[in-house]
Amino acid sequence: MRPRKRAAFTLLLVSIFIMACATTARCEETLPDSTYQETYDEFQVDSGLPEEEIAEPEYPRGRVIAVLDQTQEETEFSGGNFNTSIQMLEVLILNGAHTGKTVQAQYMLNYGFSDKYEYTRLSKGDEVLLYLQENEQGVIEIAYVAEIVRDKYLLYLVIGFMLALLAVGRLKGLKAIISLILTALAVIYILIPAILNGWDPVKISVLMCILIIAVTLLIISGFNKKTLSAIIGTAGGVLIAGIIALIVGSAAKLTGFGDDESQMLMYIPQNITFDFRGLLFAGILIGTMGATMDVGMSIASAMHEIKENSPNIKTSALFKAGMNVGRDAMATMSNTLILAYAGGSLHLMLLLMAYETPFTHIINWDMIASEVLRSIAGSIGIIFAIPITALASVLIEKYEKKDPRFYGRSYRY
Numbered sequence: 340m341r342p343r344k345r346a347a348f349t350l351l352l353v354s355i356f357i358m359a360c361a362t363t364a365r366c367e368e369t370l371p372d373s374t375y376q377e378t379y380d381e382f383q384v385d386s387g388l389p390e391e392e393i394a395e396p397e398y399p400r401g402r403v404i405a406v407l408d409q410t411q412e413e414t415e416f417s418g419g420n421f422n423t424s425i426q427m428l429e430v431l432i433l434n435g436a437h438t439g440k441t442v443q444a445q446y447m448l449n450y451g452f453s454d455k456y457e458y459t460r461l462s463k464g465d466e467v468l469l470y471l472q473e474n475e476q477g478v479i480e481i482a483y484v485a486e487i488v489r490d491k492y493l494l495y496l497v498i499g500f501m502l503a504l505l506a507v508g509r510l511k512g513l514k515a516i517i518s519l520i521l522t523a524l525a526v527i528y529i530l531i532p533a534i535l536n537g538w539d540p541v542k543i544s545v546l547m548c549i550l551i552i553a554v555t556l557l558i559i560s561g562f563n564k565k566t567l568s569a570i571i572g573t574a575g576g577v578l579i580a581g582i583i584a585l586i587v588g589s590a591a592k593l594t595g596f597g598d599d600e601s602q603m604l605m606y607i608p609q610n611i612t613f614d615f616r617g618l619l620f621a622g623i624l625i626g627t628m629g630a631t632m633d634v635g636m637s638i639a640s641a642m643h644e645i646k647e648n649s650p651n652i653k654t655s656a657l658f659k660a661g662m663n664v665g666r667d668a669m670a671t672m673s674n675t676l677i678l679a680y681a682g683g684s685l686h687l688m689l690l691l692m693a694y695e696t697p698f699t700h701i702i703n704w705d706m707i708a709s710e711v712l713r714s715i716a717g718s719i720g721i722i723f724a725i726p727i728t729a730l731a732s733v734l735i736e737k738y739e740k741k742d743p744r745f746y747g748r749s750y751r752y
Contacts, residue, residue: 397435397436397437397469397470397471397473398468398469398470398471398485399432399433399434399435399436399437399438399468399469399471400432400433400434400466400467400468400469400488401430401431401432401433401442401444401466401467401468401469402430402431402433402464402465402466402467403428403429403430403461403462403463403464403465403466403467404429404430404431404441404463405428405429405463406426406427406428406429406461406462406463407427407428407429407443408426408427409424409425409426409427409460410424410425411423411424411425412424412425423447423448424447424448424460425445425446425447425448426445426446426447426448426460426461427443427444427445427446428443428444428445428446428461428484429441429442429443429444430442430443430444430467430469430482430484432469432471433466435471436477437471437479440479442469442471442479442482443482444467444469444482444483444484445482445483445484446461446467446483446484447483448460459487461484461487465487465488466487466488466491467484467485467486467487467488468484468485468486468487468488469482469483469484469485470482470483470484470485501516504516511559514558514559515559517558518554518555518558518559521551521554521555521558522551522555525547525550525551526547526625529543529547530543530544530547530621534613534618534621535607535611536611537611539614539617540613540614540617540618540620540621541581541585541614541617541620541621543621544581544617544620544621544624544625545578545581545624548574548577548624548625548628549574551628552570552573552574552577552628552632553570553574555632556569556570556573556632556635556636557570559636560636560640564643564732564735564736565636565639565640565642565643565732566639567731567735568635568638568639568642568728568731568732568735569632569635569636569638569639569640569728570635571727571728571731572631572634572635572638572639572724572725572727572728572729572731573628573631573632573634573635573636573724573728575723575724575727575728576627576631576634576635576720576721576722576723576724576725576727577624577627577628577631577720577724578720579719579720579723579724580623580624580627580631580716580717580719580720580721580723581620581623581624581627581716581720583716583719583720584619584620584623584712584713584716585616585620587712587716588616588619588620588709588712589616591708591712593616593619593705593708593709593712594615594616594705595615595616595617595618595619595709596615596705598706601615601618619709619712619713622713623712623713623716623717626676626679626680626713626717627676627716627717627720627721630672630675630676630717630721631672631717631720631721631724633668633672634665634668634669634672634721634724634725634728635724635728637664637665637668638661638664638665638668638725638728638729638732639728639732641660641661641664642657642660642661642664642729642732642733643732645657645660646736654733654736654737657732657733657736658729658730658732658733661725661728661729661732661733662725662726662729665724665725665726665728665729666725668725669721669722669725672718672721673718673721673722676714676717676718676721677714677715677718680710680713680714681714684710687706
């Protein structure tokens with residue numbers, strides 16, 4: 340009966356999670372669907388052109404069937420030569436209103452100060468995304484390559500990742516895939532729509548993180564004391580990271596408005612005033628969650644094994660063992676988090692080093708200070724998750740030993 344109870348409870352939680360995704364329609368009632376159209380109409384009026392003369396561009400897929408011409412221009416600069424390569428292509432349109440037609444499209448590559456990007460030239464058989472602009476009669480007047488089609492290669496990568504999870508993890512790998520899919524659905528269909536519709540990013544991110552942590556760990560490990568300890572420790576560590584981010588961010592007067600993407604949010608068609616500091620907080624919570632779950636589950640699992648092999652172990656000794664496991668994981672997980680943020684800022688660091696920007700100037704930039712806050716607050720959250728998980732594990736063991744009915748049979752390992 341116990342496995343059935345666990346399976347039923349886990350299935351119930353997954354069902355609740357999916358139903359929560361379905362309720363995101365409630366987040367969409369504040370913004371009318373005509374917002375974008377109104378913005379576009381205003382653009383037409385401001386442009387001074389009749390409405391019928393301005394056609395919305397199309398972005399269909401196409402396949403290169405011939406390279407018609409290829410030219411290269413070179414501009415001299417003090418630091419070297421700037422190369423611009425232009426290809427004229429004959430492209431077969433694969434979808435949309437002009438399916439089956441061929442167009443001549445221009446593809447421009449800016450090589451910058453290097454000639455190491457010849458591999459980005461297009462050749463026969465390559466698939467591209469086209470930008471097409473029509474006239475009043477529906478005839479294509481402008482055509483150029485907007486992007487190279489890359490989604491199929493990313494799909495192959497995702498499939499390979501899932502196959503690797505299944506090959507190595509088997510049932511655990513399948514559970515990991517399910518939890519990843521549910522996490523992605525939660526972020527895409529709950530968190531982002533809620534923020535876009537004006538919900539407080541701090542509150543919604545806290546609720547989402549707790550929900551994702553609980554569902555993920557229950558799917559992967561089942562409904563037991565080990566999972567409960569990991570949930571408590573992970574949630575505690577993530578919340579501490581968020582609190583530190585709020586306190587330090589407020590004291591340092593960080594705006595969360597330091598990068599280009601944040602500034603572009605000022606011009607989205609939904610006409611929303613964002614809480615950028617709250618968005619910074621939400622990003623820190625989400626970025627910290629994965630590494631903190633890893634630490635929490637590692638400690639809880641190790642303490643479970645120790646308790647199974649040494650049923651009479653003292654509470655203090657069990658706690659000490661959990662702390663020792665956490666210390667081993669702490670350094671690697673903190674490095675993982677910091678290096679992940681550093682890797683994302685590699686181009687910026689190269690730029691600053693190349694121009695010999697003073698350190699005091701760099702560290703006080705809003706964008707740089709925000710990235711430092713992300714990595715350090717997340718690492719502190721991981722550190723605090725260690726004692727919280729260890730303490731939760733020993734307390735659960737202690738209270739169940741006093742009264743086994745307190746947790747019930749389904750909580751046993």
